[in-house]
């Protein structure tokens with residue numbers, strides 16, 4: 001029996017990790033992506049990879065050493081600020097603080113992660129500029145699928161279609177009618193480039209990793225990226241139409257920043273307002289969509305979904321890429337464990353693949369639900385509530401005390417306190 005024909009739609013972290021894992025184990029797949037080439041689009045900000053998800057997938061894919069060369073463990077460093085500018089937590093000054101996470105959650109630029117995965121694949125695997133229009137059960141061959149591209153071409157005779165094509169998946173309709181819905185939050189993404197030269201204040205204020213302000217219905221999230229840049233997300237809880245009817249002219253990024261600050265962050269501290277206004281480079285308005293928490297479906301033989309295509313979440317727990325890479329790992333394992341069956345005749349390819357999908361989806365529904373719940377908590381409360389930063393700081397302080405036996409004073413992180421000896425009371 002020939003090896004099954006496996007096609008992945010989407011060259012994001014999920015699709016690429018899956019393709020690499022198959023390749024490592026002697027199985028071939030083709031990855032179709034809509035982008036014109038690998039450099040066609042800016043790939044966005046920084047991602048932290050968790051030990052039992054993103055990190056585990058890269059280890060099994062034989063890419064751990066490459067990842068370690070580019071990872072930024074110092075990017076885990078958090079600073080938490082109230083809307084009035086009070087700093088309630090700042091790891092930039094706590095030199096003896098280690099994170100509670102097992103093995104750490106080092107950051108990596110999304111672009112770098114993609115490069116590592118792309119460079120690890122044989123050139124025949126990826127086909128760029130292949131935007132999928134729709135997929136259908138192949139009318140001529142039972143149990144097989146046909147993909148139609150927007151340019152009028154098609155690919156047929158496919159045993160397994162893996163939809164890793166993100167939020168607006170074209171594969172998803174084969175499996176479920178459920179579609180993403182607006183989460184109630186819009187994020188204005190603001191970039192500052194060459195910060196060590198052009199934005200020294202911003203660079204110093206944000207610190208080595210992330211700087212967060214959470215408040216009722218609004219948040220500012222600033223993150224250092226690897227290429228001497230900082231991205232700031234100014235988030236507001238507003239209706240879906242806000243982007244178009246709020247009266248801000250997004251085509252004038254400088255005036256838009258000012259209008260955003262005066263309309264939604266005017267009572268914030270001067271430092272927080274400056275955080276938004278000083279980011280003088282690109283501005284992107286992102287309406288945040290999500291799939292229902294705990295989504296599941298009846299397994300469809302020959303088709304499945306990975307990552308955002310399966311369970312799109314808002315970024316308010318920072319887990320999306322980890323769940324996506326864990327999906328890729330578990331589906332790849334399920335296929336690889338049946339590799340010998342593909343070449344024996346005991347079961348058909350269709351039966352083998354159906355078994356693999358069932359095994360994978362059982363894991364995926366549970367793991368995605370767990371992480372979607374965490375994310376929903378961040379969306380509804382953590383990131384968008386009055387006491388959000390204090391609650392998070394309390395958790396960190398508790399851990400700090402457990403770790404060091406020291407207690408931090410209430411005003412530990414005021415502007416004068418800049419060394420550990422001045423912030424510890426016990």
Ligand SMILES: Cc1cc2nc3c(=O)[nH]c(=O)nc-3n(C[C@H](O)[C@H](O)[C@H](O)COP(=O)(O)OP(=O)(O)OC[C@H]3O[C@@H](n4cnc5c(N)ncnc54)[C@H](O)[C@@H]3O)c2cc1C
Pocket residue numbers: 009010011012013014015032033034035045046047048130131132133164165166167168169170187286306307308309315317318319320321322324
């Ligand atoms: C602002 C923001 C910040 C985030 N921050 C974090 C974070 O800190 N930590 C974290 O873990 N996650 C974060 N996420 C989420 C994370 O980026 C996603 O969960 C992750 O990228 C999902 O990967 P994926 O491979 O499933 O999909 P994607 O990365 O969306 O990749 C999908 C791919 O499919 C291709 N494609 C789409 N349609 C088609 C088509 N019709 N035909 C062919 N190809 C197609 C696209 O070109 C793309 O390459 C963030 C997301 C956003 C929006």
